[in-house]
Amino acid sequence: MSEFEFVTSSGEKIPVVITVRTGARNITLRPRAGDVRRIDATRPFISANSTVMKFVEQKRRWLERFFANAPKKEHLKSGDMFDFLDMRVRVIYDENLRGNKFVLNDDGTWTLFVGGDAGMLENRVRMFIKTELLKQIKDLIRQTPRDFWPKKICLRDTTSRWGSRSTTGTMSFSWRLAFAPFDVMRYVVMHELAHVKHMDHSPEFWALVRGLYGFGVERARRWLNQNGAGLHKFL
Template sequence: MSAENVFTLSNGEQIPVIIENRRGVRNVTLRPKLNPVREIHISKPWLTSNSFVLKFLESKRKWIEHIFDKAPTKEKIKPDMTIEILGRNVKLIHDTTMRGNCYVNEEKTILCIGGGADMFERRARDFIKNELLTEIKKIIKTTPRKYWPTRITLRDTTSRWGSCSTTGNMSFSWRLAFAPYEVMRYVVMHELSHREHMDHSAEFWATVSELYGFGVERAKRWLTKNGQHLHKYF
């Protein structure tokens, strides 16, 4: 629920920044982490402000970019590749003569991306994000109105799959698009349940089960075990 700082690499990847106050330390220490999640951990003395720390972080940009760049965790999205989107294996094809992007078959297993080669990855990403958002909204509509969010945002963070504020603003990791459909649906129901319980009490979990149905534990286990792989592309 806490505000999250993010360090954006020049390739657009957003690295969550976790700032910790440490008793007895006299300096700010930066620790980029690559496994199991990509994050930057910073410890600082109590009296040092967060804004000072973030400025310090920016001054070390070259070094940080280098560390994350050389970590080979990403696979480049290319035409003719098959990737899993919302639980379906989808083949990506490229047609430079097309302006838009669309599925070319009813089963939605072939996705044609239009535009120039330099835009392929970004267009594919935008299309997938849009699809996820549409699907999340569909899932929300199946629940009673009292659970509905006031606003939905898609984000790219590695430390959480979703969040819900006290005012009902929800955010979801757009990478849930690469998870099995039921896992993505679980995260949606989890956040919707926070509209009623802002904690993880037994009552909260009862609501999750009510909304999601059987299999909450299985979905949670899947995320713990495989969540990091959702960051393989883009």
């Protein structure tokens, strides 16, 4: 616990570390988002800490945006759980296992047993997720008319876009959609497929998205707008 904190609108408490700089004229703020998230502040000798905190409050919008765009990475350890396309999955490291084992439990949750080198746990989980997600995306696309099918589908780790399509016919998706609800991932896929016919976001485009996706396009979009940044916090 730090003496001074910045509480984001989502309730995250970020410590504010205040240093006095003799000879400084202004208060400075430097938000940090690495393994440790904090705000480094410096103030002149004559200012008070309360003035610094008032200044932090004035800069709230900027700070909120900074931390939202740099979500904290959560390291995955054996025993941890994560959401994977509507499934609650617990990761268990099993040194005697060669590959992975994905098992449905009686309570409806899943267990992903991961073997191999313990230091490679996150890598293996990431590979498993990507392979599964790609399979599911391909299954979804196969259910649409053939003239929507891309030449190639690949997964990327982009922060700016959930899906995109190249002029050569390759469709790319962010692998982090795996942490979203299934229908949100499905929405992104249908959105990109609709771009095969309409390059813009015209009413005709949205009508096609609704035709491909069905009821609930707005809800999926809203979910992504509100929770999209959080999908980057894992691995």
